[in-house]
Amino acid sequence: MSRELFKFKGGVHPPEHKAESNARPVHAAPLPRKLVIPLRQHIGNPAKPVVDVGNHVKKGQMIAAADGYISAAVHASSSGIVTAIDLQPVPHISGLPDLCITIETDGRDEWIDHAPLDYLAMAPTELRMQLRDLGLAGLGGAVFPSAAKLDPGATYPCPTLIINGGECEPWITCDDVLMRHHADEILQGVAVMRHLMGSTEILVGIEDNKPEAIAAMRAAAARMDFAVEVVAVPTLYPSGGAKQMTEILTGKQVPSGKRSTDVGLQVFNVGTTYALARAIHHGEPLISRLVTVTGHVLRPQNFEVLIGTPMHALITLAGDRDGTTGVLMGGPMMGMPMPNLEVPVVKATNCLLVKSKELFPPLPKALPCIRCTRCADACPAELQPQELFRFAKAGDFGRAQEYHLFDCIECGCCSYVCPSHIPLVDFYRYAKSEIWAHEKDKRAADLARDRHEFRLFRQEREKKEKAEKLAAKAQAKRAELAAEPAAGGAAASDADAKKALIAAALARAQARKAEVAPKNTDNLSPDTQHEIGEIEARRAKIRELARQPLESEEKNP
Amino acid sequence: MLAAILVMVGIAVVTGLILGWSAIRFKVEGNPLAEKIDAILPQTQCGQCGFPGCRPYAEAIAKGEADINQCPPGGEEGVKKLADLLGIEPKSLDETHGAPKPKSVAFIDEQTCIGCTLCIQACPVDAISGAAKQMHTIIAAECTGCELCLPPCPVDCISMVPIAEDLPHWKWKHPVVMLKRVA
Numbered sequence: 001m002s003r004e005l006f007k008f009k010g011g012v013h014p015p016e017h018k019a020e021s022n023a024r025p026v027h028a029a030p031l032p033r034k035l036v037i038p039l040r041q042h043i044g045n046p047a048k049p050v051v052d053v054g055n056h057v058k059k060g061q062m063i064a065a066a067d068g069y070i071s072a073a074v075h076a077s078s079s080g081i082v083t084a085i086d087l088q089p090v091p092h093i094s095g096l097p098d099l100c101i102t103i104e105t106d107g108r109d110e111w112i113d114h115a116p117l118d119y120l121a122m123a124p125t126e127l128r129m130q131l132r133d134l135g136l137a138g139l140g141g142a143v144f145p146s147a148a149k150l151d152p153g154a155t156y157p158c159p160t161l162i163i164n165g166g167e168c169e170p171w172i173t174c175d176d177v178l179m180r181h182h183a184d185e186i187l188q189g190v191a192v193m194r195h196l197m198g199s200t201e202i203l204v205g206i207e208d209n210k211p212e213a214i215a216a217m218r219a220a221a222a223r224m225d226f227a228v229e230v231v232a233v234p235t236l237y238p239s240g241g242a243k244q245m246t247e248i249l250t251g252k253q254v255p256s257g258k259r260s261t262d263v264g265l266q267v268f269n270v271g272t273t274y275a276l277a278r279a280i281h282h283g284e285p286l287i288s289r290l291v292t293v294t295g296h297v298l299r300p301q302n303f304e305v306l307i308g309t310p311m312h313a314l315i316t317l318a319g320d321r322d323g324t325t326g327v328l329m330g331g332p333m334m335g336m337p338m339p340n341l342e343v344p345v346v347k348a349t350n351c352l353l354v355k356s357k358e359l360f361p362p363l364p365k366a367l368p369c370i371r372c373t374r375c376a377d378a379c380p381a382e383l384q385p386q387e388l389f390r391f392a393k394a395g396d397f398g399r400a401q402e403y404h405l406f407d408c409i410e411c412g413c414c415s416y417v418c419p420s421h422i423p424l425v426d427f428y429r430y431a432k433s434e435i436w437a438h439e440k441d442k443r444a445a446d447l448a449r450d451r452h453e454f455r456l457f458r459q460e461r462e463k464k465e466k467a468e469k470l471a472a473k474a475q476a477k478r479a480e481l482a483a484e485p486a487a488g489g490a491a492a493s494d495a496d497a498k499k500a501l502i503a504a505a506l507a508r509a510q511a512r513k514a515e516v517a518p519k520n521t522d523n524l525s526p527d528t529q530h531e532i533g534e535i536e537a538r539r540a541k542i543r544e545l546a547r548q549p550l551e552s553e554e555k556n557p
Numbered sequence: 558m559l560a561a562i563l564v565m566v567g568i569a570v571v572t573g574l575i576l577g578w579s580a581i582r583f584k585v586e587g588n589p590l591a592e593k594i595d596a597i598l599p600q601t602q603c604g605q606c607g608f609p610g611c612r613p614y615a616e617a618i619a620k621g622e623a624d625i626n627q628c629p630p631g632g633e634e635g636v637k638k639l640a641d642l643l644g645i646e647p648k649s650l651d652e653t654h655g656a657p658k659p660k661s662v663a664f665i666d667e668q669t670c671i672g673c674t675l676c677i678q679a680c681p682v683d684a685i686s687g688a689a690k691q692m693h694t695i696i697a698a699e700c701t702g703c704e705l706c707l708p709p710c711p712v713d714c715i716s717m718v719p720i721a722e723d724l725p726h727w728k729w730k731h732p733v734v735m736l737k738r739v740a
Contacts, residue, residue, distance in 0.1 A: 094727045433728040433729040434728065445600035448600040449595070449600045451684070454683070455681065455683050
């Protein structure tokens, strides 16, 4: 049975370089002495630490809890002592530090108690919260919290579930290797997703340059008690993009600004599915992942790596060589250069690509855009990259948005084909982040405006309320006083009423003063009584003295 | 002749009625220009422009009573946007109203604070929480960095802390494209 496949527009076919790393067996990377675990490893709110410095933690223990719905927990990758919760370098292109929990490992690698989850007996909401607390996030690259993605909400049931094993980016083989060795577990994870999403059609899309993975997945699919269709898709970058994979398999395009569940499907990476199976059937949180270490190393291969392991340890393990010119996290098309190699492996780290002058010769200097529109032919998002470039360069972000800048998936096809070697994607990233910053400022300004306006309104209201209250009080008092003299039979004039009010207020003040008179003057010894008498006499004298100049002043005029 | 005049008068009356009715029916509340200017202003509510808040300044610009270069927090970019909106030439910021500063938020040294509430009364956006004789603190997410809380503080315990660049605030820089020299 062969399925009719569709083709997305554009795409490129760079040299694959998969054979370097996919043939070697997977090794577990050794336990490092120190694990640095960032708290912002997923999209959404960073996790909040729940341990203190000095605490002993076990492997798989939650060290930071999810903060909000779009968030995921973070766990200790091995047992040891928490030695720091502070800013540490993280794998980010800026080289800026971020909040991390550092664990000095004790070498025992002692697991916390964990048990499989009976997902069929659990309510979907409860199950999703459990998955969030197990730290699940999309391992395809975007690290979107999986629990949120597994919530179809109003679009339940989501008829089609696409499992993305495309792995279209050159050099990377971690998904390929995962499918070869853990096909059964991947499909066990799919069973859970199917349960949560209510899907009936399961499609696994794998590029046809991975025949072993396709065979393994087909064999596993035959053993499953539900229908899984494993589809070999033509090798063309970026067929592993969620939107592109969707289009290839179903012919459906997700409209701009809509989510894939709106057109009745959801896409998950095979790594995420595997992690989900580990979480459900073993109760294991997401504390390790497969990482391809390839490029300019002696033994390019895949490692099972604990989250928090420093990157240089992996490169040493794969055999570092002279002439390294830098390391990319990810592949050559979308990867990010790492500011240094002290940074840890995180949930998003699928590949460490070590560069050398021979493998990645420095790009020739950029020439002006000649508007050849080769980029437009290559763009899989059907955008006009040359126009976007022009607007981004000129700072005309409004026009860039009109040209659907935010539909750009930053796949790098445009930069790849550009005969002028312009780093087009960098311009789009720049424009996007400027627009985000501008929107953030705008939201802050709107908030400030609202709060200022409310403050003015509140001040006005308080003034009015105070005036009303005073008026009402005066009115009540007046009425009360008016009633008294009326009983006496005398008609009170306005001035009299005012005087009476003042007299009443004075009387009240006197009464209050008497109330707060010191209570420590009872039952005193004669000595103390005598002392008090003396002090009182002195006070009276001073009061007399103080009054004199005042009186003289009064007499003067 | 008479018929022509009557027709013309008739048309005039009918259109006049329509115009008069729509002037009432579609009357725009407030000053739409001031509204647009207010949307451009940064809403710091700092009063450096000489008006008690951004809205009064926007209204003054709309009436032509104030110049467009009196808002230091908006910076040159803000002046440019206002000039674009009003169709006039942009000019440089008026130094007498102050110079643009990096974005900051106020910070209260809680050891020194005596809980006098004077800063709470001064804050234009109610971004300070606290009560009499209770320690005060800034709600950083809502602080506009207007510095209006600094002068009233009797113990000088408020300082302005510039917002440091961290990961959530990091922005991609404009790529530097090396152009190849052609001969």
